[in-house]
Amino acid sequence: MNVQTRYVSVPERLGLFGLAAGAAAVVWPAFTSATGLGAPCPLFTVTGVPCPFCGLTTASVALVHGDVAGAAAANPGVLALAVLAVSVVPLLALRAAGVLAAPRPIGAAARRWLGWSVALLAVASWVFQLNRLVLS
Structure with a gap:
């Protein structure tokens, strides 16, 4: 069986x-x-x-210009994306230098838990956007 190594994990790709x-x-x-x-x-x-x-474009522009409150008001998910973006640079540099090993695949139970977590975050974001843009 030929096993292919994944060099960049999903959180790293999101970063x-x-x-x-x-x-x-x-x-x-x-x-x-x-x-x-x-x-x-x-x-x-x-x-x-x-x-x-x-609101992700608006939030991204606000965040790179230092307006954290404006970014969170447009789409709070951009803050999590920013944390991943900031943390992925040193992580990938350490992997490239050989200090850290390549990411290992996660098990089926962890993948299922992660899928449900992402789905719940998407629903929470949608409720936030509905409240912000439609119900207000």
Whole structure:
């Protein structure tokens, strides 16, 4: 049996996504003011119902500009993404230097628990966005 090693774990991938979102958030205001283009949520635009990720662009821009309260008000999930983004850089550097071993796969029970946890966080985010954008 040929077992393939996973070099980057899911939390590390999310951290890398957070780094990319932070980099995009730095240039996004200049891009939107120069072009007049925005990034509306397709679900909210079509149905009036926000998705669990609504406000993530606004929150990312606020966070890279130091407005933690504004970021949390737009989408509190961005704070967890920022923690992952900050922690992934030294972690990947230590893995690349050989100080830390590659991540090991998690067991089925832990994967199931993690899946339910992510689903509950998505539902909580959706309730937050519904309250923020529809019910208020």
